[in-house]
Amino acid sequence: MYHLKLCKGLSYYGMDGALKATRKQPDVLTEDKAIADAAVSSGFFKLFGEGEAPGFPPPGEVLGHLDPAQLESMTIPGLKKLAGEMGVDIKGLKAKGDIIAAIVAAQVSAPAFDAEALAAMSDEELKALVEEKGIDLTGCETREDALEAIGVALGGSYTMLDLMRE
Known part of the structure; x- marks a missing residue:
């Protein structure tokens, strides 16, 4: 499943009706890789996910990852606490860089x-x-x-x- 989001223009109706998006409803899901590729190459859409159907963030939020540079100043106990709060499994990780990498790999949502x-x-x-x-x-x-x-x-x-x- 491919998650596309209209990023340019007020609306888009194309690909013989396979893609319909408006400013009010910018998200489109398609199983056809060729349609997803053509939509992205048109410049009107951005690709947000491949493989399984993506989880959509709540309205007004975006999905992303934490910035590793901001985590560098934290202590290892602080990073472990943050990982626990985020539900990130860091069992067996001892090096600060490895813990940071695990936290950064986790997807988070934040206000857009x-x-x-x-x-x-x-x-x-x-x-x-x-x-x-x-x-x-x-x-x-x-x-x-x-x-x-x-x-x-x-x-x-x-x-x-x-x-x-x-």
Whole structure:
């Protein structure tokens, strides 16, 4: 199973109806590797998983891994405690680097963005964020449209942003 996420544009309908994604529903699952490869090569989708059906993060969160550089300053007992809290099996690991590698290999979910902070950003700050992350704002005519597109690109959900404006 291949997990694709629309990362460019407002919507995508293609591959003879095999792929349909919108800003509101950016995630697509397909079992066809050729379709997944073609979607990624189109530039409209990013591939998020292969093999078994991926676990989707809760709305407004993204899946990722901890940064090993941030773990370097921790003590071995601190790393062992963190591994235990994360459910990472480190039995038999004694070297700090091995423990860090095991923790970094574990997938974690984290808030994708703070919707209120995003809405409070100045136009200049938003422009810098868009350029840094390579977010496509094609079709966005208002600031609200841009905020929705940025939020979705950062892993948020359209619904969260709609609720934020109410």
